[in-house]
Amino acid sequence: xxxxxxxxxxxxxRKNQVFTGLLAILLxxxxxxxxxxxxxxxxKAVAQELDALGANILVLPKSVTLENYYxxxxxxxxxxxxxxSRLAQSNLQGVDNLSPKxxxxxxxxxxxxxxxxxxxxxxFQAKALWQAAGIFSRPQGCGTVVxxxxxxxxxxxxxxxxxxxxxxxxxxxxxxxxxxxxSLGVKPNDxxxxxxxxxxxxxxxxxxxxVDDSRxxxxxxxxxxxxxxxxxxxxxxxxxxCDQISKGLVPKIxxxxxxxxxVTIAQVVDTQIKTxxxxxxxxxxxxxxxxxxxxxxxxxxMYGNVHERRRExxxxxxxxxxxxxxxxxxxxxxxxxxxxxxxxxxxxxxxLAVVLGPxxxxxxxxxxxxxxxWAVVISVIIAVVASYFPARRAAHLDxxxxxxxx
Amino acid sequence: xxxxxxVTKAYNHRGPSLTVLSDITAEIPRGDFVSIVGPSGSxxxxxxxxxxxxxxxxxxxxxxDGDSLYDLGPDQRAALRRExxxxxxxxxxxxxYLSALENVQVPLFLGGMSxxxxxxxxxxxxxxxGLGDRVEHKPSELxxxxxxxxxxxRMLANDPSVILADEPTGSLDPETSSQxxxxxxxxxxxxxxxxMVTHDPQVAKRAHRTLRLxxxxxxxxxxxxxxxSVA
Numbered sequence: 249x250x251x252x253x254x255x256x257x258x259x260x261x262r263k264n265q266v267f268t269g270l271l272a273i274l275l276x277x278x279x280x281x282x283x284x285x286x287x288x289x290x291x292k293a294v295a296q297e298l299d300a301l302g303a304n305i306l307v308l309p310k311s312v313t314l315e316n317y318y319x320x321x322x323x324x325x326x327x328x329x330x331x332x333s334r335l336a337q338s339n340l341q342g343v344d345n346l347s348p349k350x351x352x353x354x355x356x357x358x359x360x361x362x363x364x365x366x367x368x369x370x371x372f373q374a375k376a377l378w379q380a381a382g383i384f385s386r387p388q389g390c391g392t393v394v395x396x397x398x399x400x401x402x403x404x405x406x407x408x409x410x411x412x413x414x415x416x417x418x419x420x421x422x423x424x425x426x427x428x429x430x431s432l433g434v435k436p437n438d439x440x441x442x443x444x445x446x447x448x449x450x451x452x453x454x455x456x457x458x459v460d461d462s463r464x465x466x467x468x469x470x471x472x473x474x475x476x477x478x479x480x481x482x483x484x485x486x487x488x489x490c491d492q493i494s495k496g497l498v499p500k501i502x503x504x505x506x507x508x509x510x511v512t513i514a515q516v517v518d519t520q521i522k523t524x525x526x527x528x529x530x531x532x533x534x535x536x537x538x539x540x541x542x543x544x545x546x547x548x549x550m551y552g553n554v555h556e557r558r559r560e561x562x563x564x565x566x567x568x569x570x571x572x573x574x575x576x577x578x579x580x581x582x583x584x585x586x587x588x589x590x591x592x593x594x595x596x597x598x599x600l601a602v603v604l605g606p607x608x609x610x611x612x613x614x615x616x617x618x619x620x621x622w623a624v625v626i627s628v629i630i631a632v633v634a635s636y637f638p639a640r641r642a643a644h645l646d647x648x649x650x651x652x653x654x
Numbered sequence: 655x656x657x658x659x660x661v662t663k664a665y666n667h668r669g670p671s672l673t674v675l676s677d678i679t680a681e682i683p684r685g686d687f688v689s690i691v692g693p694s695g696s697x698x699x700x701x702x703x704x705x706x707x708x709x710x711x712x713x714x715x716x717x718x719d720g721d722s723l724y725d726l727g728p729d730q731r732a733a734l735r736r737e738x739x740x741x742x743x744x745x746x747x748x749x750x751y752l753s754a755l756e757n758v759q760v761p762l763f764l765g766g767m768s769x770x771x772x773x774x775x776x777x778x779x780x781x782x783x784g785l786g787d788r789v790e791h792k793p794s795e796l797x798x799x800x801x802x803x804x805x806x807x808r809m810l811a812n813d814p815s816v817i818l819a820d821e822p823t824g825s826l827d828p829e830t831s832s833q834x835x836x837x838x839x840x841x842x843x844x845x846x847x848x849x850m851v852t853h854d855p856q857v858a859k860r861a862h863r864t865l866r867l868x869x870x871x872x873x874x875x876x877x878x879x880x881x882x883s884v885a
Contacts, residue, residue: 249759249772254752261751563747566708567761567808568736570729648700648709651743 251573255581262553269549270589273630276538277593277623278600280531285601285616286609287527293611305498307331307484308509326350326480329468331505332367335484338504342492345369348481350471354442354464361428362463363442365471365481368417422447423465426455442466443474488512538626543634546585550578550638554645561642562650571643578639582631590627594620656682656705656816656847661714663700674700676870678714682849684815687842689858690851692867698851699820701867705849706739706818707731718816736765740814740846744821746805748793754780754804755789761811779807783837799830806837817841819850823857835860 259266309325332348350365417423422442424434429452434440438449447466455461472479488497493512502510554561561574598615605613663675674697682688690698703709704716707723708731716723718738723731735741740761748757758776759769767775780789783803793801802822809817819838823831835857842848850861858864866873 249752249756249763250769251763253756254760254763257751257756559747560749563741563743563749564760564764565732566706566735566741566747568732568739568764568812570732572729573764648703651703651747 272545273542273589274593276542277627278596280534281594281597281619281623282600283531286605289611289613290609305486305488305512310509326482329479329481342489342497345487347485349483350481352475364463364465365468366465367468368414417467419467419470420447421450424449424452425461425463427461543630546631546634550635554638554642558650561645562647565647575639575643578642582635586628586631590624594623655684657717659715661711664712673870685845687848687862689861689864691858696867702818702820702851738815740809740817742805742809742819742822744824746801753790758807758811765812783807817846817848
């Protein structure tokens, strides 16, 4: 005979009571695990969606109207390139990439296209000050890793369409949009003439379905020189971390660049913010419910159990059990109930999330093993805290009245 | 030796104070076999529980082997019960979800004995009481007489020097009752002190001495025939 065997046998003796006592906490944990699981994958899905859009924040001159998100830089207004330095040297969290651009109209073979100047990332990293204190000096959390020249292999230039930045681009290189390449019949390594200057085609970009398909990209400083406009740009595209956008990245950028207009893909981010807020509120509500209802249910069950076992407790005391032993006996039982409730709740909640996730949120939900720790810890804390007072009452029972033999 | 020095017990449940025991003074030497008789409500079980360290007197002292029980803390009294006292109850008070063997193991486990040793000792006790083939049975699967024998085995588990029996034959038929008393006589002959509360005059006669409680006091203390013959 050992304490745990005594507790275990008693639990099995009253299986139905144990189950009903545990039901509230089990259901609470189940629902909360399901919500947390679905929320996690929902946030991930939205973040991926946002990432797939490429730049999700635009910094534009104040006067620009935003009729078309993808051609907002085509309205002729400009602001100083120095804004890029301000951004890059700031300590803003959640800026994965930024790409300053200057767009000017050009004519090639009698057709009109847009020549867009971009600044390759190598130029950001070449600036020691930016590396030491700026936004690229720390790890980034949204999947974009800062390249270290000479160590990290350079990404193909075609990734520009998604990441919005490229690692390097020389003054006489150009990247050609898919539609431009098709209509002019140019291929990589061809030479094209832009405003009378020869440029080598470094890459033909894949089709994106956006205005980028009808653009030609070249080094920002080369375009500024060709356009004769000095160090100005008309947009900074930012790939912002979805989480940080919902935590207020846009107003922070606005604070840094008060002379500019900062916009984001409002619907997507709004949806994300609302979904996150709703899920977070739901989790909080359920946590409160589980603490109250689950705790009350366990406490009620334990008080009933103590009352039912008064004679047994009195007998154990007559046989030499001290109050500490009785307290331990009930708290061990609470611990076992908490463990069982947490683990069963995790399993049921995970099954619920995996089954209902695709139906409710239209996303694939996978089990999250880390949630088991959370579920078990919450469940055990509730069970043990709720059982403490009934256990204390048992430990301080008057053995004489329990034996009912006076 | 068990000793009561001017022991009084009063209850204050709803209304005026009710004195159940008043200035009881008595000595029960080691190896004695005492029965306590008296009408219902005379304080027999109260006295027994006080002797077992489970109910403090309102005044007076109770000493076991020179230790004043109620000058000890609750946990020290629990330890003393584990070491020196064996209880047996009218309704046996077996733990319903434990087997006969496990019920006898309980005092051994509380006393800190290892599980294999508990099993050996509990099996030997059940064997001694003729329950060797019932060790795995739960109380609900045993007859009343068998349940009482399990309770007697449990009483002896920690090899106590004092046995406190509260109406040990109250739920038994005459034959089983006689066997139970014979067992108490047997353990008394082994040198243990036995204090037994009973309503049954025939059972009371089997003790060495009889204390009669009436109106909260010992009205007479009579040596039984057995005690006289021993003396």
